[in-house]
Amino acid sequence: MELGMSRGGSLASLPEPHLASKRSRRGAGDGSTRVIDDPWDWNAWQALLGEVTSRPFAQGVADYERFLDIYPTYAKGWKLYAEHAARTSSESGREAVQDYTKAQAHQLDDSVKPVTIYERALVYCKTNVELWKSFLSYLKKYGSREAIMKAFDQAVSNCGLEPSSHGIWNDYISFISKGHGGRGPEDQVTRDLLRKVYQRAVKSPIQNLETFWREYEEFENKGSNPDFAKGILAELAPLNKSARAEFRSRKYRRDGLVLNSVAFPPRGKPKEEEQSKLWKKYILGEASNPHELEASELSKRVIYAHELSLVCLYRYPDAWIEASMYFKEIEKLEEAEDVLHRGINAVPTSPLLHFALVNLLELQSRKEEARTCFENLIQKSPSPLVYIEYMRFCRRAEGVAAARKVFARARKDQHSCTYQVFVAAARLEYHVNKLPKIARNIYELGETRFSRASFSPAPSRERIVWNSYCSA
Template identity: 35%
Template sequence: MDSARAADGQRRVAADQWDIDGWHILSSEAEKAPFDAAESVYETLVKQFPPIGKFWRSYAEHLTREQPNNHEAIVSLYDRAVKNAPTSIELWRSYLAYVSARAAEIPGSKHESDAIVVHERAVKYAGLDLSAHPLWTHYIEFVKKQTMLSDSQRRDALRRVYQRAVRTPMHNLDVFWRDYTTFEQTSNTNKEIGRTHLAENQPKNIDARAEYRARKTRREGLTLTALPVPPRGRAKESSQAQQWRRFIMHERSNPSSLAENDLHERVVHAFESALAPMHRYPDFWIEYMSYVHGTFSLEMERNAAKGYDKDSHSNGNANFTKRMADALKPILERALKALPHSVALHAQANWLYTRIGEPAKGVAALDALCKTHPSPLAYVHLMKAIRKHDGRDAARKVFGRARKDPKGTHPSVYVAAALMEFSVNKDSKVARNVFEFGLKNFAKNAVIATEYVNWLWGTGDLEYARVVLKKVMPDAKGTPAEVRRLWERWTDLEELIGDASTVDSVEAMWKESGVGRPETVVNEVLRRTRFLGFEGFTENELGAVSGIRTGTSDKSASASTGGGGRRDPRTGRRVGSSAGNKDNVGNGPSQRREDGQGSVLKVAIDMLQRMAAALPPVAAPPPAPDVLFRMIENTPELFLDTPAGRSTGGGPRKGKDGLGSKKRKSEDLTHVTGSGGMGIGAPDVFRARQAAKQARTR
């Protein structure tokens, strides 16, 4: 492609591989060029955006136009396409048009049966989409024209397709039901048979229409045709990802009370639909793989509950593992290809490969990651995986590779290797040598020194731990937090085995270094006295030190961590637990205002988190936090101070003369004090007037 526009597209994608406009320019120019010149561009497009069906469709249709007799290459290309973009309606329509035309060339040939297989694949992978009606229409029309079937066989096949179509939530369901009704009324010699089939399927068609409306609402705002790009921190991309997550969560909640198999198909289709625009988001792949694996785990638990014994049902277990492997392996392969740099995804793939009985593939995936996108974390996971699969010597070779790789060598790799030698290989001498080697290559590094000291502490060699600390300190290298942990470890060690002079000496050096010192002496004493979540101060004393109401804020922290938090040294109760300080709970907005602006925001954040956790998932963009906080801060303390409260009689009302109307006051009083005295019920005007009339007659 020698056009100036194509050159501009090439320049743009070379400068930024995620330049969407540049890729669209290349796609349009490729369609105009001869196929031989455009083929490399098509391959680049589908490699960059595998789940985008329109690129695959252009590629296949271009090949079909210029090489119409090359059937094998065309079918092979279409098969590649639908494996990568299984939910693309336009791609499946193109594929169905091709196989149907080919079957029509030689009626009754094998091409007809091949076309039926392709139609079945189309409705299996994309038939649940709301816009799948063209696929079902094409399938129905193709069955009507089949020559390999007798009239009765064609009628039965057509009935099966119609019945599946009218039960599927999608556009044009009323058209399918009308056509199916006509089919049953005209194709049966016995009218009663047709009425029976219609009566059986009408409730399912009604359910499908209701589900269609619900799913249409849930999918509002979702972008289905956006080119998949990795997360770039843009608000629009983040919002779209959140909407897809909520949509999948809602589908998994089974709002329509579907049967288990139907629900599984619906959730899988939701994941596949989401992975078209979210192809470069690792969490979507991990959730998808976890869901599929979870369905098999649930089946295994059910079999165990029925009393099936794994040892006595080896053939059944083998079949079960094979089914799980067949379901997971295609997803794993696509995920690793989509995100070849993701350590988390490769580690999860290794975990799943071991579950399906193919641990070698998991090790191979991590090994490929270390070759193409090396990192210290990737080497750590490869060492662990290969130690379990290939043994000690193979893991040591990986450690050697990491040390020689500029992108892989790091103190964390030495720490992982040393701990593996000690805990798995039971070789403390080699573990010590690895730590020493790490300290030599990363002189005075705070991370490896801290882990080395912790290891020595665990083995009981406290004297040598002191030697290591003296080698490294006070010139340890690392972030302030890393260096602080090392200082804290040294002071704890001297408190344990030293005397007052050694403790004071370490404290003096720490103070002189000025790195990570506690802000006050009280904080330092609290740090030294803390143990396993117990605090040296009571809950109220901690609140006084921090300047916040611990009865509210610490309770929120405890709730958010599932009952964790600090413990009162006298009672052993967790700080902020339900049995905590009751004097600070339920004092209302006026108490929160007295605690200062920071406390108000802390309480507001906690209340919002609990409120959000209780709400059902909705497909709507979240409100701006600053607007929400402003509304909360401006909320009146009492209901009668709100506009709604004033409108129901809580505030003064004035009549035309400025003094108010007696009749209106009587009604307002009845409204506020009546209905149980709550002031929020609907006013009974008739009873109020009758009561006033009786009072006057008395």
């Protein structure tokens, strides 16, 4: 099972969350009507989901999809959707993940089959323990042993550092113990698999580590080589002890964090701003390496902390940028780029995310892709800042003529070309191209377009610069 990008999660066509209609705030009307009035009306969505779960599945698909397009990191919503699809699948008598009745095949495409819904969900909610449990439960009923083993491995890789993931670790061990390829727990292949999973579990900062350690000790001591058991247990005991300490201290580092908060865009609410600060504090705490972990283990903790934060801060551009910067810091440029693409999917009109992606692409001399990034942003959300940064990029990457073409294009955009664009173009000519006469011409052109009064509110340092242009 590969977790590819799913549809949904774009803000492109949604109003700002603070523009709630009076109807929505009063709670008037049914859920379906209220969410049309205000897509960010959380109470209305909860009422609508309550209705949808009791309908026939095919009648609820459109509402599930609308909800998850706005709240793609809300794991409970995905879980309701997938389990509803699974119930329908079971009631229709299907006994394999891929099978669908002809009656529904013409109504529902592959994207709403149970297993596909889970896969789509785990793109956005891969750290959510309850969602993984639901998916594994589904696979145990309908999937092959190979598919279940693969899903277990993905589950512990993605959420195995979560303190509450001990149940998944325990189920993984139990599933292997039932035999591999039809053989019993004493088979060497099975023992090797169990050893591998036990050793990962006892080093992870999860609940019930003492129980896992006792079981692992018993497992090794039952083997045919006492000396090997003694040596490997002595080697892993300090790591288990460290994991227990890490589990206890992480609980305090998370104090105050709301791990299952709904991912609204920034609304300026004090509690939301406080959560944003707490997430940054938590990530810095993990990065400080309080338990003196090796570099590879430390990076897993920090990446996991970022992924947890992005579930709650999905609509916050700075959260994506900080995650990308960490990947860049540990020299994982491919992952840094992937995070920025995910961020742009979440906040498609964010200039900051596009600028961060351009910088990363420029660092790798991928100039055409960087230019495409600017072009996409201008199509979605043109602004003075976008044109200014585009001019600067073109000057760096392609030279004087390319930057001037962007300035000429900006001047034709009546809505987005403000006096600041003229200021930036003139500064490029004056400071970078060393052409004060052209800089002065741009200033005069700006005065003609906006009148002198339009330039008077500019900061004093800009007026000084203009005076220097005029006297050049």
